[in-house]
Amino acid sequence: MSASRPGGPGDEVLGVRPVRVERPETVEEAAEALRRAHAEGLTVVPRGNGTRLHWGGVPRSCDVLLDTRSLDRVVEHAAGDLVVTVEAGVPLARLAEVLSPAGQQLALDSPVEATVGGALATASAGPRRLLYGTPRDLLIGVTVVRADGAIVKSGGKVVKNVAGYDLGKLYTGSFGTLGLIVRASFRLHPVPAQHAYVTVSGREPLKAVLALLHSPLVPSAIELDGDASGSEVVALFEGSAAQARAAEAVRLLGGDARVGEEPAWWGAYPEGEVLVELRAKPSELPDVLSVGGVRVRGSAGSGVWFLAVPASEAAELVVRLRARWTAIVRHAPVALHDELDLWGPSSTLALTRRVKDQFDPGHRLSPGRFIGGV
Amino acid sequence: MLQGLAEELRRVLRPDSVIDDPVRLRTYECDGLTVHRARPGLVVLPEAAEEVAAVVRACVARGVPYVARGSGTGLSGGALPRTDGVLVVTSRMRRILEIDLDDQRAVVEPGVINLDVSKAVRPDGYHYAPDPSSQQICSIGGNVAENSGGAHCLKYGFTANHVLACEIVTPEGEIVTLDDGPGYDLLGAFVGAEGTLGITTKVTVRLTRNPEVVQTLLAAFSSIEQAGEAVSAIIGAGIVPAAIEMMDALAIEAAEAAVACGYPENAGAVLIVELDGPEPEVAHQFAQVKALCLDAFEQRVARDDADRALIWKGRKSAFAAVGRISPAYIVQDGVVPRTSLPRVLASIDRLSRESGVKVANVFHAGDGNLHPLVLFDDAEEGAEERAEGVSGAILDLCITHGGSITGEHGVGVDKARYMPRMFTDADLDTMQLLRCALDPAGLCNPGKVFPTPRLCGEIPRVRRGEPEGELY
Numbered sequence: 001m002s003a004s005r006p007g008g009p010g011d012e013v014l015g016v017r018p019v020r021v022e023r024p025e026t027v028e029e030a031a032e033a034l035r036r037a038h039a040e041g042l043t044v045v046p047r048g049n050g051t052r053l054h055w056g057g058v059p060r061s062c063d064v065l066l067d068t069r070s071l072d073r074v075v076e077h078a079a080g081d082l083v084v085t086v087e088a089g090v091p092l093a094r095l096a097e098v099l100s101p102a103g104q105q106l107a108l109d110s111p112v113e114a115t116v117g118g119a120l121a122t123a124s125a126g127p128r129r130l131l132y133g134t135p136r137d138l139l140i141g142v143t144v145v146r147a148d149g150a151i152v153k154s155g156g157k158v159v160k161n162v163a164g165y166d167l168g169k170l171y172t173g174s175f176g177t178l179g180l181i182v183r184a185s186f187r188l189h190p191v192p193a194q195h196a197y198v199t200v201s202g203r204e205p206l207k208a209v210l211a212l213l214h215s216p217l218v219p220s221a222i223e224l225d226g227d228a229s230g231s232e233v234v235a236l237f238e239g240s241a242a243q244a245r246a247a248e249a250v251r252l253l254g255g256d257a258r259v260g261e262e263p264a265w266w267g268a269y270p271e272g273e274v275l276v277e278l279r280a281k282p283s284e285l286p287d288v289l290s291v292g293g294v295r296v297r298g299s300a301g302s303g304v305w306f307l308a309v310p311a312s313e314a315a316e317l318v319v320r321l322r323a324r325w326t327a328i329v330r331h332a333p334v335a336l337h338d339e340l341d342l343w344g345p346s347s348t349l350a351l352t353r354r355v356k357d358q359f360d361p362g363h364r365l366s367p368g369r370f371i372g373g374v
Numbered sequence: 375m376l377q378g379l380a381e382e383l384r385r386v387l388r389p390d391s392v393i394d395d396p397v398r399l400r401t402y403e404c405d406g407l408t409v410h411r412a413r414p415g416l417v418v419l420p421e422a423a424e425e426v427a428a429v430v431r432a433c434v435a436r437g438v439p440y441v442a443r444g445s446g447t448g449l450s451g452g453a454l455p456r457t458d459g460v461l462v463v464t465s466r467m468r469r470i471l472e473i474d475l476d477d478q479r480a481v482v483e484p485g486v487i488n489l490d491v492s493k494a495v496r497p498d499g500y501h502y503a504p505d506p507s508s509q510q511i512c513s514i515g516g517n518v519a520e521n522s523g524g525a526h527c528l529k530y531g532f533t534a535n536h537v538l539a540c541e542i543v544t545p546e547g548e549i550v551t552l553d554d555g556p557g558y559d560l561l562g563a564f565v566g567a568e569g570t571l572g573i574t575t576k577v578t579v580r581l582t583r584n585p586e587v588v589q590t591l592l593a594a595f596s597s598i599e600q601a602g603e604a605v606s607a608i609i610g611a612g613i614v615p616a617a618i619e620m621m622d623a624l625a626i627e628a629a630e631a632a633v634a635c636g637y638p639e640n641a642g643a644v645l646i647v648e649l650d651g652p653e654p655e656v657a658h659q660f661a662q663v664k665a666l667c668l669d670a671f672e673q674r675v676a677r678d679d680a681d682r683a684l685i686w687k688g689r690k691s692a693f694a695a696v697g698r699i700s701p702a703y704i705v706q707d708g709v710v711p712r713t714s715l716p717r718v719l720a721s722i723d724r725l726s727r728e729s730g731v732k733v734a735n736v737f738h739a740g741d742g743n744l745h746p747l748v749l750f751d752d753a754e755e756g757a758e759e760r761a762e763g764v765s766g767a768i769l770d771l772c773i774t775h776g777g778s779i780t781g782e783h784g785v786g787v788d789k790a791r792y793m794p795r796m797f798t799d800a801d802l803d804t805m806q807l808l809r810c811a812l813d814p815a816g817l818c819n820p821g822k823v824f825p826t827p828r829l830c831g832e833i834p835r836v837r838r839g840e841p842e843g844e845l846y
Binding site for chain 1: 476482520523527531551554560561562565566572610612613614643657659714742743777782783785793796798802803807809811823830
């Protein structure tokens with residue numbers, strides 16, 4: 001029987017206190033919890049380690065907080081196949097420990113405290129998205145518990161597989177609104193023998209970014225931290241000859257380019273009251289940097305930016321950004337949620353709603369956490 | 375009913391874009407899997423998204439099913455037409471609309487040929503990474519539908535990893551763009567849905583920088599077991615080659631007969647291992663690969679691109695080449711975890727010996743994607759059935775070993791009946807929830823992928839053997 005207790009102050013999700021907290025220890029127990037909630041018409045909000053529980057909208061209701069942290073088994077690490085299957089509550093740090101003796105990794109730069117389920121539900125990725133992609137690109141199979149408690153899977157545990165719809169991609173980034181992710185299989189990558197960082201600063205960051213992108217040096221990441229007055233571009237090279245490639249990159253970039261250490265800001269979101277994720281084309285970097293008054297950090301090679309914004313300026317800035325780009329408010333003080341419209345406009349909102357209606361007709365899973373109140 | 379539809383569509387499309395002449399319709403009666411045939415009720419050749427949308431809306435208004443088709447090279451009958459429906463052929467939507475090298479992307483129409491994207495950006499040092507064997511004729515729209523792979527997807531991934539956005543006509547006739555904007559990742563679910571969730575009208579693809587160097591090794595082994603061990607050793611050393619392809623003796627014999635590729639004689643198996651990337655990286659790893667293939671009785675390294683093309687010629691011609699040694703054959707497509715390859719190959723060998731049906735093995739060894747070619751003589755009574763039996767048993771082997779019934783050819787009509795061996799009723803029902811969300815009328819490429827269509831609006835079944843919710 002899964003552990004069940006009344007919700008307390010420490011269990012709140014953006015200020016909403018759950019009536020009950022369930023902490024299942026097996027997939028079957030998780031399914032049982034969802035079947036019970038289904039029968040009683042209760043709303044359910046999943047949580048992992050809480051690294052991004054403050055992302056997304058305030059749940060309209062939370063009868064049951066479903067804590068996935070005891071779903072923590074590494075089901076199978078098939079090292080020879082470069083595939084791992086884990087339960088959703090496994091933290092990425094522990095997964096890395098399990099994989100490291102085989103010289104393998106899940107190439108996902110989410111905060112290491114995050115659980116596998118949380119990283120999937122928020123589709124969060126870090127600097128190395130440039131080479132390895134985001135969770136959708138690494139996930140090869142997934143098991144979820146549906147709103148009605150049925151345990152269902154899509155995909156499998158082989159890297160190459162086109163049998164049936166790839167629902168894993170649909171669940172990735174769905175903020176717990178389509179089902180409870182309980183188990184996932186990932187494609188793994190070898191841990192490279194060498195890492196090398198190349199840093200270049202100056203007034204023309206776009207020039208450096210494009211030089212790296214157009215070069216055959218295959219950086220794993222091209223990150224930038226800065227604002228309109230100046231910025232630092234740092235590229236990561238990984239492989240068995242990463243240092244030689246880094247040296248080549250230094251020659252290519254010229255100026256003050258140098259081989260350096262991993263910067264302190266690497267992979268961390270800029271700190272501010274409001275965090276905005278902006279998607280622009282890599283070539284639009286100068287325009288992104290000149291939006292004014294904010295710290296910009298992100299994956300210059302992929303065109304994914306994080307902006308730290310003071311609460312007082314957020315509304316005006318977000319409107320300005322959305323006139324041209326996709327801008328998602330990742331977190332903000334709850335009082336600002338309505339004014340900011342966290343997710344912004346979407347050309348597929350009607351389709352998103354229809355998908356939700358099919359998967360969760362009672363709108364009981366994480367209601368209000370996603371776009372358009374879904 | 376289709377007569378009225380044809381007249382209506384001639385008012386919306388150019389009159390010569392609507393085909394209802396029975397002789398001309400026959401051109402479209404099958405895709406690359408010729409065993410399934412159906413003459414379409416009507417064929418339309420739209421030239422713009424608005425025209426596709428108009429066709430879909432007209433079909434929906436009349437309750438007529440419709441199927442999209444690109445170049446028709448699919449190998450699972452995914453573009454098999456409906457005799458009572460409309461076939462929407464995208465071959466007149468063949469423009470490359472935009473090339474943006476700084477942002478490493480191109481915008482193309484769905485009828486654009488895969489290889490033409492790479493050709494367009496080759497002078498600039500770029501290419502489009504997914505490279506299915508049919509890349510000289512297959513369309514990008516078809517690649518999107520099938521989530522096509524290719525020999526190099528071991529390192530570079532599949533179509534889904536290289537499509538940044540798709541403009542589609544939804545099954546209700548609306549034009550919508552799926553991209554990485556907020557909302558569910560419908561783009562991810564759409565790619566590989568085999569044309570059952572709408573019709574692609576515009577695709578934004580990622581362009582990939584050409585590698586600085588490419589090194590290709592042909593290694594000949596006396597047995598398939600030795601070749602398999604070499605593959606394990608390479609992967610185990612933390613090397614991700616651009617491609618690792620394997621062919622067994624029978625496949626080599628066929629390729630030799632067809633294209634005289636000059637592979638070493640008496641090989642039980644050959645491996646083609648290709649590495650690409652930055653020069654220092656490839657130099658280091660290629661030396662490792664050669665050392666790990668020590669059991670090979672012969673190793674050949676491609677000296678230049680022409681030499682490399684020769685090595686690949688044998689592999690790329692293998693499917694067609696089998697026609698030289700057998701009157702007919704079935705191309706199978708299954709996947710096993712790579713480490714199960716030796717056991718699965720031994721089982722296929724046993725199946726072949728016990729049934730007397732010859733099987734030539736060609737496969738993407740790096741990702742465990744098998745393409746057994748099951749040979750038979752169609753003039754011999756019962757031979758096709760025996761071959762079908764062996765072909766199906768190979769799929770069962772794939773499932774038993776934790777693999778998949780298709781790695782890149784898709785389910786289509788051909789494998790829908792195998793889906794329940796891989797997925798439960800509840801799994802398949804859940805996939806069809808997505809179908810119901812986008813295509814409630816079930817008119818968009820019906821009868822593909824799923825063995826049993828789900829009536830939209832039905833209450834989802836609780837998994838068999840589990841208590842109903844009411845018990846609590």
